[in-house]
Amino acid sequence: MEEMKSDTEDLEAKEGSNRRVSSVTPRFHVGTKMPKKGRSAVRSLKEKEEGMSAKQRKIDSPLCFDSPSSLFQSLISPMDVDQFFQQYWEKKPLLLQRSDLALTSYYQSLFQLSDLKQLCAQGLEYGRDLNVCRCVSGKKKVMNKEGRANWSQLRKDFDQKRATVQFHQPQRFKDELWRIQEQLECFFGSLVGSNVYITPQESQGLPPHYDDVEVFILQLEGQKHWRLYEPTVPLAREYSLEPEERIGKPTHDFLLKAGDLLYFPRGTIHQANTPAGVEHSTHLTLSTYQNTSWGDLLMDVFPSLLFDSMKSDTGLRQGLPRSLLTSANVSSDVNKQVCMFLRGLAERLELGQQELRSSEMRRDFISSRLPPYRLQEEDVAPVGKLPALEDSVCMRFKEHVLLTVEPSQDNTDEATELVAFVLHSLKNKRETHMMGAHVNDEDVDEEETSPFQGLRFPATHLPALRQLLSGERLLVGELPLQQDADKLGLVMGLWTEGLLQVC
Numbered sequence: 001m002e003e004m005k006s007d008t009e010d011l012e013a014k015e016g017s018n019r020r021v022s023s024v025t026p027r028f029h030v031g032t033k034m035p036k037k038g039r040s041a042v043r044s045l046k047e048k049e050e051g052m053s054a055k056q057r058k059i060d061s062p063l064c065f066d067s068p069s070s071l072f073q074s075l076i077s078p079m080d081v082d083q084f085f086q087q088y089w090e091k092k093p094l095l096l097q098r099s100d101l102a103l104t105s106y107y108q109s110l111f112q113l114s115d116l117k118q119l120c121a122q123g124l125e126y127g128r129d130l131n132v133c134r135c136v137s138g139k140k141k142v143m144n145k146e147g148r149a150n151w152s153q154l155r156k157d158f159d160q161k162r163a164t165v166q167f168h169q170p171q172r173f174k175d176e177l178w179r180i181q182e183q184l185e186c187f188f189g190s191l192v193g194s195n196v197y198i199t200p201q202e203s204q205g206l207p208p209h210y211d212d213v214e215v216f217i218l219q220l221e222g223q224k225h226w227r228l229y230e231p232t233v234p235l236a237r238e239y240s241l242e243p244e245e246r247i248g249k250p251t252h253d254f255l256l257k258a259g260d261l262l263y264f265p266r267g268t269i270h271q272a273n274t275p276a277g278v279e280h281s282t283h284l285t286l287s288t289y290q291n292t293s294w295g296d297l298l299m300d301v302f303p304s305l306l307f308d309s310m311k312s313d314t315g316l317r318q319g320l321p322r323s324l325l326t327s328a329n330v331s332s333d334v335n336k337q338v339c340m341f342l343r344g345l346a347e348r349l350e351l352g353q354q355e356l357r358s359s360e361m362r363r364d365f366i367s368s369r370l371p372p373y374r375l376q377e378e379d380v381a382p383v384g385k386l387p388a389l390e391d392s393v394c395m396r397f398k399e400h401v402l403l404t405v406e407p408s409q410d411n412t413d414e415a416t417e418l419v420a421f422v423l424h425s426l427k428n429k430r431e432t433h434m435m436g437a438h439v440n441d442e443d444v445d446e447e448e449t450s451p452f453q454g455l456r457f458p459a460t461h462l463p464a465l466r467q468l469l470s471g472e473r474l475l476v477g478e479l480p481l482q483q484d485a486d487k488l489g490l491v492m493g494l495w496t497e498g499l500l501q502v503c
Contacts, residue, residue: 059106061106061176063075068187069081071180072184072187075216076094077096078096084263090265093263093264095260097257098260099259107219107220109176111196116151116167116198124148125147126145126146126147126149128435129149130167130168132145132154132158134161134162134163134204134205135204135206135271140206143161143163165196165198165199166195167198170195170196171194171370172431172432175374177284179373180286181193182369182371182373184288186400188288188289189365190288191288191434192287192288193213193434194285194286194287194434196220197283198281199281201277202276203274204273208244208270209240209241209269209271210231210233210242210266211239211266211287212237212239212266213266213287213288215262215264215265217261217262217263218283218284219256219260219283222274223258225273225275226254226270227270227272228251228270229249229250230247231267232246234267236266237291255275256283266289292361296361300361307407308354308357309345313344315344357406359404362402363404366424368428368433369400369425379498380426380427384501387476389484390476391475393468393475393495394471394503395471395494396500401422401499402423403466405462419459420461421454422456422457423453423454424453424497424499426499428453460481461486463480464479464481467479468500
């Protein structure tokens with residue numbers, strides 16, 4: 001078993017390669033598909049922050065929010081971003097041990113045990129907002145009650161039964177976590193969820209397991225004893241428990257202290273407990289990159305790739321051999337034919353004769369991610385003067401806007417045409433972020449549960465849209481559209497949606 005020594009030690013195993021792990025979040029959990037939308041009973045930001053102490057409000061952030069890249073760099077400091085992705089990302093764990101009082105105080109302000117009392121007054125529910133659990137004889141014992149969580153009962157279970165409190169998606173309540181995770185979603189281009197785990201001394205909440213997401217663990221309070229094991233499923237695509245007798249000895253054994261950060265890839269088997277002499281441990285798990293692999297992209301782009309290819313390739317439109325679908329086996333001739341089609345698709349892609357069009361992954365991300373930090377309804381309203389042909393324009397909230405190209409869903413007698421969608425996350429609800437199927441509010445507006453927010457344009461507008469989304473400052477009259485009316489219609493649509501302004 002290997003001891004942790006240096007401040008930026010790579011936690012590399014003595015033999016073999018280290019693989020991946022992830023957090024246990026309701027959205028990132030047990031191999032379920034990422035849900036699209038959700039809603040939780042939370043109160044206004046003003047109500048949430050009334051109980052926050054002056055000390056918590058005044059702590060300055062040691063993180064740099066100038067850009068998504070600068071935030072991630074400050075999060076993993078002193079590790080360099082390029083070095084992290086070259087040596088650690090999806091490869092092996094990384095432990096950053098920092099003796100920084102300012103960072104320790106900031107971490108503690110993100111979430112602490114005392115916050116639960118105020119949050120319980122806001123109608124938290126067992127299962128939806130938190131779980132109470134404990135690892136007993138290598139198995140997870142869930143100790144949830146029915147309905148709303150009561151602080152007195154929660155504290156009693158914590159003190160007397162040594163139960164762990166697993167708090168789901170605290171960014172719904174904590175502004176600073178909203179701020180951090182919104183920037184990380186911009187940086188990774190993937191959803192970022194979080195959980196808080198609060199465990200009393202001499203106790204363990206979860207048995208050994210691995211997850212299907214990349215994990216960053218921030219130790220907020222106290223200390224946690226961690227053990228990592230060689231993956232049985234590298235780069236795992238689902239959550240799974242692993243029995244002690246199967247995982248062998250830990251490859252890494254260390255103590256995480258307040259202010260420290262731990263990263264490990266998905267698939268890494270892990271377990272953690274609060275040691276004796278430590279009143280309690282609080283750590284935050286940031287999770288990302290669920291279902292964001294090359295395989296997921298191929299599943300997303302293949303339907304549209306085949307749809308486009310069948311328009312020009314007669315061979316793909318020829319009928320199947322008779323009785324192929326009822327045959328018990330697929331013949332070698334069929335395999336050869338499919339391989340020939342796949343080689344043809346690959347050749348057309350390499351020659352630039354076709355484009356890859358990702359739609360489902362993009363839609364899921366943009367409809368499920370956090371809105372811009374502290375964005376108010378009035379911030380999404382049209383800004384400034386109406387754009388005219390002689391004006392220069394630029395996009396607003398560019399990091400929260402995506403472009404997709406998809407078949408039109410119009411029910412007409414004509415051949416299906418491609419259309420462009422400009423999708424955005426400006427009207428997403430922070431209160432529902434990553435909550436998925438945990439939706440039980442009856443007063444949710446239809447607009448709030450819409451699969452996406454955005455605009456639809458003809459495919460002929462694609463070059464102009466791509467220019468605008470590249471971040472350039474462009475003259476309306478010089479947009480690559482033939483008619484002035486089309487140019488004005490395009491910018492007026494974006495301006496009305498709050499996505500464009502005269503600059």
